[in-house]
Amino acid sequence: QVTLKESGPALVKPTQTLTLTCSFSGLSVSSTGLRASWLRQPPGQAPEWLARIDWDEDKFYSPSLRTRLTISKDTSKNQVVLTMTNMDPVDTATYYCARMPVGGVNAFDIWGQGTVVTVSS
Amino acid sequence: DIQMTQSPSSLSASVGDRISITCRASQTINSYLNWYQQKPGKAPNLLIYAASSLHSGVPSRFSGSGSGTDFTLTISSLQPEDFATYYCQQNYDIPWTFGRGTKVEIK
Numbered sequence: 001q002v003t004l005k006e007s008g009p010a011l012v013k014p015t016q017t018l019t020l021t022c023s024f025s026g027l028s029v030s031s032t033g034l035r036a037s038w039l040r041q042p043p044g045q046a047p048e049w050l051a052r053i054d055w056d057e058d059k060f061y062s063p064s065l066r067t068r069l070t071i072s073k074d075t076s077k078n079q080v081v082l083t084m085t086n087m088d089p090v091d092t093a094t095y096y097c098a099r100m101p102v103g104g105v106n107a108f109d110i111w112g113q114g115t116v117v118t119v120s121s
Numbered sequence: 122d123i124q125m126t127q128s129p130s131s132l133s134a135s136v137g138d139r140i141s142i143t144c145r146a147s148q149t150i151n152s153y154l155n156w157y158q159q160k161p162g163k164a165p166n167l168l169i170y171a172a173s174s175l176h177s178g179v180p181s182r183f184s185g186s187g188s189g190t191d192f193t194l195t196i197s198s199l200q201p202e203d204f205a206t207y208y209c210q211q212n213y214d215i216p217w218t219f220g221r222g223t224k225v226e227i228k
Contacts, residue, residue: 047210048219063216107170
């Protein structure tokens, strides 16, 4: 059974850098065909896709946030990490990691439980 | 970015009703369209992928159709556990984008 679990600070101050970790269980982050994404969902709004890292280290970012985001993998810990710089109150949201496998089910088929991040001084 | 427009934004229905939700893309996305259900405080849950393929474990009362720019999610007989918010999402082109959602409420 594959599970994902997000972790990170619940509260960050404006201008600070947010670092979030997605821990994979039951699947290696280096597995062929794995595409891991970060998404977020502000209260009462739709999800928004942020970034993706593939099994072969290809990386993709939302153009509107490209300058603030970095996605990476820590294969020794079986984790995917997202950093977002210069946090602002509008970045307050629940942040999710999710898997979209290549081929077959070409959709976000497994999600983490989400981690709530509030940006406030 | 590809804009996804869902309608209606909300609807009220009764148990046993047949309902449909539509999603329109701002450009053709072939069949790269997925549908998710989300309940309060939970992550979205995949229902339909590639416009019409039922995800494993999803009840057969859910179905999807469409291609190009116009898509539909249908629930053939609404059950109490189906009252939730539904989102469409395209993965034709990055950035992957979602519709604003349709909230299905009990009449």
